[in-house]
Amino acid sequence: METEFVKNYLGTVAGFNRNVRLLLLRTIMMGLYTGIHGLIFNFYILEMGYKADFLGLLISISLLASSTMSIPAGVLCDRFDRRKLLVISSVLAMLATLPVFLLRDPSVMLLFSAAGGMFGSISAVCLTPILSDNCKRDGTVHVFSANASLGWIASVIGCALGGLLPGLMIAHLPLGGSGYQLTLIASVALLGLSCLFALLLKKGNKCAGPAPKAKAKSRFRFSLKDLRPSPTVLKFTLTSVTFGVASGMIVPYFNVYFMKVLHMDVVQIGLTSAAAGAFMLVGFIITPYATSKIGKVRSAVVTKLISAPFVVAMAFTKDFMIAAGAYVVYMFLINMAGPATTSFQMEQIKKHEQGFAIGLMSTGSCLAVSASSFVSGLLISRGNYTVPFILTCAGYVATAVLLYHYFKDVEPLPLLRPVARVAAD
Known part of the structure; x- marks a missing residue:
């Protein structure tokens, strides 16, 4: 029974369509980035000379911005093409992340942390409906379980990389500076790859929000x-x-x-x-x-x-x-x-x-x-x-x-x- 279950599970996963596979690859890239960021970002901020209160402010401002944007993000997701929103918000979130790693002014860091939280919220809200749109009704559990497991595995690997890369950066790259900072900047490439996978999603009704006619009627009209x-x-x-x-x-x-x-x-x-x-x-x-x-x-x-x-x-x-x-x-x-x-x-x-x-x-x-x-x-x-x-x-x-x-x-x-x-x- 166990062998048959594993075969059926692997067969179902192997049968995921192209869009689902691209979205799962995006999840892997995001998981790797999250693992690296989650491990060393705190160390980087403290290494810069800031205290724990500023670190807490950075984290909370990002979470607050993300939470505040969740409902507007959902409205956008339902009124416009979800695939385009996913791509645009992912690119903007990536661009908002870089200044936090490159600049040292606290006001600028707080501003871009908030922007990153807002754009990240849009892409996060769009992801689940797009995954649901691109799988058969009886395969949704397999898709969401695969997405969760791959994201978790990638985050664990990302944590391991976060522990190794700062030392390697200092030892092998003649750039000087902080190993934590260099690692965080390099990890943005993972966000770039996640944007690329989102960009490669096929266009069509499976990735769209409402039907074109309905969207055309309500695109510029909003009601409570x-x-x-x-x-x-x-x-x-x-x-x-x-x-x-x-x-x-x-x-x-x-x-x-x-x-x-x-x-x-x-x-x-x-x-x-x-x-x-x-x-x-x-x-x-x-x-x-x-x-x-x-x-x-x-x-x-x-x-x-x-x-x-x-x-x-x-x-x-x-x-x-x-x-x-x-x-x-x-x-x-x-x-x-x-x-x-x-x-x-x-x-x-x-x-x-x-x-x-x-x-x-x-x-x-x-x-x-x-x-x-x-x-x-x-x-x-x-x-x-x-x-x-x-x-x-x-x-x-x-x-x-x-x-x-x-x-x-x-x-x-x-x-x-x-x-x-x-x-x-």
């Missing part, structure tokens, strides 16, 4: 009705908010918890993170199999519910082996639900409002994560780790209950579909 979400979008937004609250409570502080409470050293934390990453990859691969048996929404519900006890286990144990094992299983389950949820959302949301829906869900999730991270930080600063874990567990359970309540009757159980057809006949 365009910002009126459907009941389905509101339901998904609510589940995004509850999930964001859960994630923001403890996910940003796992390393702190391991080190301060369980007294794990850096090596133990690194090994635990590596094991969790390996199981995450397995989860992405298993997701299509699970959805074929119990459906997308039930897969998302079940994995979120099962992950909750492992969050509780981390909250109350003082044994780092138990905590590490619970963390690995938790990461496996909670990330396994991602592709199934995204695929189900794209199937249920109408084509003409997918961009707006993603923008609204993204904004709700970002605001929830920001608020819960702030509250959790206050609690943790007082030594209270238990409450954030409990609230995380409650958030996951609430998300699962809402998903099941709203959508349990929308998607028939796959195992019962043949029986339903016989009855219909």
Whole structure:
């Protein structure tokens, strides 16, 4: 059975059309860049002589700009050609990134960080509908799981490159200067390649937003009705908010918890993170199999519910082996639900409002994560780790209950579909 599943999975992936393959290559380039940037950008800013408060301001201004732009980005995505928007926003995001690495004036760095966040938000919002448009209905889970797994693998490789390249830059390039800066500047080439892959996407209805006639009528007209979400979008937004609250409570502080409470050293934390990453990859691969048996929404519900006890286990144990094992299983389950949820959302949301829906869900999730991270930080600063874990567990359970309540009757159980057809006949 396992061999047949793997063959079927690989066969489905190999059958992705040209546009999907190009988008996956773009995801790989973005993952490599994200891994490099995520590892050494903080070191670069501190090396320049700035303090942690300015680093936090740079990061927060980019996130705030991205969150603020999510809903307008969704409206643009629904009203104009998504392929063109993806290309233009990706190029502008790349151009906005370079000054942050080249210039030292804090005001200029903040300005271009905000611009990069805004343009990056547009490309991020456009990506999911374009992926959905370019795959068959029964292949969406495979596409989104492949996109998630390839992005994660690329980011891990990017982290490794980020650790190696600064030293190599200084040793072998007679340019002088900071190895961190040279590495960040060189990594922009990855953004350039991602823009190239987006540019190579084939034109046509599969990559477009609304139909040409509808687009021509409304291109220059805007109404507040365009910002009126459907009941389905509101339901998904609510589940995004509850999930964001859960994630923001403890996910940003796992390393702190391991080190301060369980007294794990850096090596133990690194090994635990590596094991969790390996199981995450397995989860992405298993997701299509699970959805074929119990459906997308039930897969998302079940994995979120099962992950909750492992969050509780981390909250109350003082044994780092138990905590590490619970963390690995938790990461496996909670990330396994991602592709199934995204695929189900794209199937249920109408084509003409997918961009707006993603923008609204993204904004709700970002605001929830920001608020819960702030509250959790206050609690943790007082030594209270238990409450954030409990609230995380409650958030996951609430998300699962809402998903099941709203959508349990929308998607028939796959195992019962043949029986339903016989009855219909």
